[in-house]
Amino acid sequence: MELLEVAEAFGLGEPLRTHALRGGSSSGAWRLDTQDGAWLVKVQPPAGDWWARSARRAYELESAAQASALPLPRPLLPPDPAIGFWHDAGPYYARVSAYVPGRTARLGDPGLAEWLGGTLAAVAALDLPADLADDESAPLHPPADWRAWAAEARGSEVADAAQELLPAVAEATGLVRAAEAGAPAARLGHRDTGLANILVHQGSFTLIDWDAAGPVIPWWDAVHTALRCAGGLDAPGTTDAAAVRQTLAAYRAAGGPVGAADETAFAGLLRSTLAFTAYTLWLALGHRGGDAEFRAQGARRFRASADSLHRALGSLPEWQT
Structure with a gap:
């Protein structure tokens, strides 16, 4: 999987640096910094009809949550062909959202x-x-x-x-x-x-x-x-x-x-x-x-x-x- 391909398909701008967050070459998540911003890129191999139905459900909920200004990373609409927020790149699916900085929450965090x-x-x-x-x-x-x-x-x-x-x-x-x-x-x-x-x-x-x-x-x-x-x-x-x-x-x-x-x-x-x-x-x-x-x-x-x-x-x- 080439992050350059994802950057080009989603129009993210010229890549500057990447940082692997989890996974490997066929599935995982990366932070991708480009001239236009910082992005979270997720990829995974094709997973069948059940996954496609799940991706469409997630798209419905995530879209409604974004429209209601709930606190979530801004997802980018994928180029065609796509399922939900996932671009079908052939050997893999990819989705992109704005990168959100921060640490994971801990029990006892104020508020x-x-x-x-x-x-x-x-x-x-x-x-x-x-x-x-x-x-x-x-x-x-x-x-x-x-x-x-x-x-x-x-x-x-x-x-x-x-x-x-x-x-x-x-x-x-x-x-x-x-x-x-x-x-x-x-x-x-x-x-x-x-x-x-x-x-x-x-x-x-x-x-x-x-x-x-x-x-x-x-x-x-x-x-x-x-x-x-x-x-x-x-x-x-x-x-x-x-x-x-x-x-x-x-x-x-x-x-x-x-x-x-x-x-x-x-x-x-x-x-x-x-x-x-x-x-x-x-x-x-x-x-x-x-x-x-x-x-x-x-x-x-x-x-x-x-x-x-x-x-x-x-x-x-x-x-x-």
């Missing part, structure tokens, strides 16, 4: 909780319809699928963890299904609002990386995000309860839609954790290819994610208070 709650409410207020059933990136797999994967895992390094996880999967899946049966309509949301995607610069916050946008129940998303940004998903007893309350109070004050303050409020968190845990189990089992080290890495990620699911279920009584 973070209030800003976070207000921003979540503002995203919900965009009121873009969505459907949880259309969420290909985070499906709710039936327990029968998990039992089949656990059987497949026999004799592998994740055999015990996969088998021991089945009761937690059944409990979490049942809770999510019950909650979704009586849930309000879903809306498009950012879905990856964590500290790593919030930049702080001169006292201002910016929400970056909107590419994971998809359907959420706004209240569930607010609860999930408040816990995530307050350390609630890290380890038992690490939740900054005051930060959670401040975030949700700001969300309510800004007019964010509110639901029940019971275990159903955590359905979004559990659904997300279930989907990611399934993905990591597939990696460990070789469903996504890769060599032995790649599968071993998947196994480590699976065990960590399985621990997160156990911890989340065990923390529900504490979180409800």
